[in-house]
Amino acid sequence: MHIADLGDVQLHYRVDGDPDGAPLVFANSLGTDLRLWDPVLPLLPKGLKIIRYDKRGHGLSSAPPAPYGMGALVRDAERLLDRLQVRNCVFVGLSIGGMIAQGLAVKRLDLVRxxxxxxxxxxxxxxxMWQDRIDAVNAGGIESLADAVMERWFSKAFRATPELALWRNMLVRQPVQGYAGCCAAIAGTDFFTPTSGLRLPTLGIAGDQDGATPPDLVRETVNLIPGAQFHLMRGAGHLPCVENPIEYARVLGDFLASTGHV
Structure with missing residues (x-):
């Protein structure tokens, strides 16, 4: 575990794999920390330098006063990668992490290949919608909407397993102001125009039971980028890397190979 002191925020991050390998960066979703990717990491190709971090207001990173702007979240990722002297990474972003990926690619193509x-x-x-979510969290805490979030995150089959409790606990233990701050960042973001100007290898992944970002929504965004690939994971919700890490790692590994990253 490491902390990067960026002045206005302190980001918790960790580096796994080959320290001299090709950089692969993960950014997780709203309400989760970097452990989101634990199931996938052991299944990835060897020779990668794997970087994960908790965005501001989540996990072991600091939680500055809300609200946050998407520009701040993108800048956090940018400053962390500059500090770690990362160039030409493959950036994997899930949910709000995928918004950070788009913003970072638009801003710094030297960082994201x-x-x-x-x-x-x-x-x-x-x-x-996001303001309603912020108001609910500020009034009743994250616990007040945890069950509804679980329905959006996971398939019915996964919600019947004991593992659901782990992810529910992760959600409710995030700082309220961090969760609300990132809700505000999503609320203020519309990347349709900047993302449509991107020209880099892109893979879209969707879960057919995702109640937060349905497949058609993901596909619509991926189709903005010429030549982008799209993969639908069946029987998975908003966090397919949790529900089916084997398929997720295979699809990601194939993409890394097709782009010459491994």
Whole structure:
């Protein structure tokens, strides 16, 4: 575990795999920390330098006062990668992490040579919807909407397993202001125009039972980028890397190979 002190925020990050390998960066979803990727990591090709971090307001990173802007979240990733002297990474972003991926690729193509947009979109939901979520969290805590979030995150089959409790606990233990701050960042983001100008290898991944970013929404965003690939994972919800890490790692590994990253 490491902490990068970026001044206005302290980011928790960790580096696994080959320290001299090709960089693969993961950015996780709203309400999760970097452990989201634990099931996938052992299944990935060898020779990768794997970088994960908790975005501001999540996990072991600091939680500055809300609200946050998407620009701040993109800048956090940018400053972390600059500090770690990372160039030409493949950036894997899930949900809000996929929005960070789009923003970072638009801003710094020297950092991102290819990206994976998992269960995400150029625009997610509406500003009033996110404001309702912020109001609910501020009034009743994350616990007040945890069950509804689990329904959006996971398939019915997964919700019947004991593992559901682990992910519910992860969600409710995030700082309220961090969760609300990132809700505000999503509410203010519409990347349709900047993302449509991107020209880099891109893979979109969707879950056919995703209640937060349905497959058609993911596909719409992926189709903005010429030549982008799309993969639908059946029987999986918003966090397919949790529900089916074997398939997720295989699809990701194939993409890394096709782009010459491994």
């Amino acid at each position: 290819a990206m994976v947009l998992s269960n995400t979109a150029a625009k997610i939901g509406t500003a009033p």
